[in-house]
Amino acid sequence: MSLFGSAASNTTSTMATEQDLVNDITVASPPEDSVSDLAWSPQAELLAVTSWDKKVRIYEVNASGQSQGRAVYDHEAPALSCRWSPDGTKVLSGGADKAVRLFDVSTQQLSQIGAHDGAVKAVRFVECGPSNTPCAVSGSWDKTLKYWDMRQQQPITTIQLPERVYAMDASQKLLVAGLADRHIVVIDLNNPQQIFKQSQSPLKWQTRSIACYLQGNGYALGSIEGRCSIQYVDDAEQAKLGFSFRCHRQQQTVAGRSESHVYALNSIAIHPVYGTFSTAGSDGCFNYWDKDARHRLKGFPSLKSSISATAFNRNGTIFAYALSYDWSKGYEFNTPEYPTMIKLHPVKDDEIKQRAKKK
Template structure:
């Protein structure tokens, strides 16, 4: 049976309580404005956080879960994306100043390595071609994707995209870019200078978030309408395994009438070990999912504000969420009382590990 273009409601097995959040760590000295992105080092217990306050902060997580700020560098405008190089020695970032920056952990120096003609919405560190050449790739509202050698100021390649970049992710040799007007551009990093194929999102509304499967054979996509799609690159796999479902919705009954509230999915993350997924949204909730069994592993109660970004650490035993204003209701709804913090949730296997298949 094909689930492609069908909407199924994921079944719930466990609903968390406030007690399940009691061991969460609140990061000290958080950003001073909305948090746009979080990324963990692939080599050590460090993470970076980018913010609308024009800064990228780097934190260390100690063995007991406490955190300490270790470094900070600045852009000239709000920063929208941050990631680490694979060796864990550098942090990359892009933002509304149209710049792509590289921060060296050891020297403490930041340098501009690239530029676009409009704000940079997403950055990733990828390895291209059969020789796995290390490259920074940036996606912008100027409707281009640009690849950068960190040693030279000019892009080594530029790809024209159908629309502005809203989200981007990579895994193995797969790079997936979600743009305005629901275009999804799929790139094989063995041949990084051209788009392998462009498809239209199976979701009806604007794409907000994308994460690639750890195996590099597909991606999960979330939209502003509280829907998620699990997609595969191979057409046969897609017809057999692809599906969409509703999530991040809330029913309220007022005066005998039932109202449905729908929230944007601001972040999707793949667990680095188990290949399960986390979604987080404007409702302040996060959920863990098993896509193969098509059910929710655990859903958590709403935090006191929208979740704007999230990330698993390198072994998946920490899930970080940023609680801050996501601008979904416009400038007027942002105020000094709105929370602005990062929570580190220590994950348990029963929350994030696939359930054994029934015989």
């Protein structure tokens, strides 16, 4: 029986056990350094992975969850972000070499389609303007966003930002960038050449992760202090539905005193079918949440090493998560013994689907 096509078993508890992770499959031939980003193809079970070892790897996952390498290409410095084109033929990536690269999976051709004056922290494919013109967009530590038409190395548009880009995501006509010093920039892709709204993060500490909702009406924001904020673009919707909550924290007793340990929220992923979402952090835990009901659907036990990146596949039946050092404790903690691996979790409906409201 197919692991990822198997029927869901009914679990009612919101807390998972290690038994719930026992069927998670380890991806073969993982990167040799920390994983910075994961992205699934929207057309097939192909997973793109960027790493601090300067490489972008593409894995093919079969029906039983087993994986094999399909392609690999290089940046000249750590690769930091990747995404698939909507037709699933190309992978877009950015890295600390300041380059925006495009890889054609079928021809194995690699081209550089753009460049920044600083590291490229995030890349996305978007559709701009009323005519839905396909573009690539990159956010950099040089304090700019640049749009590319992928056929020439000059950007279509460059937007000057108040600070460096630390996180970025897009959905429908919404693009949101989380910057240094807690700046948040919202762009309406119907009018992509200018900033639609600018604000300060409601969270008190540095922005670490952003994920836009399927409807394109808002975004979830994660910070290094183990907090998540549910945000909406419309002010009235925000006043009614917006909120923040604590996650990725652990209570520990030290010398008879209870201490709260706070961990970075490294990755947020939106489920492509139900619109529920996951958070994952430096504590080695991932959780599934329902923002509309304001509760946790499922919490999983710590895997004893940081989760640096996560992604749901195209139909939400596989949750990929990377166990690797996330640099939260500085350079000296990145030892050769620290694990670097990518795991595939078969997602059960009752873990991730919204619960029926009690009457």
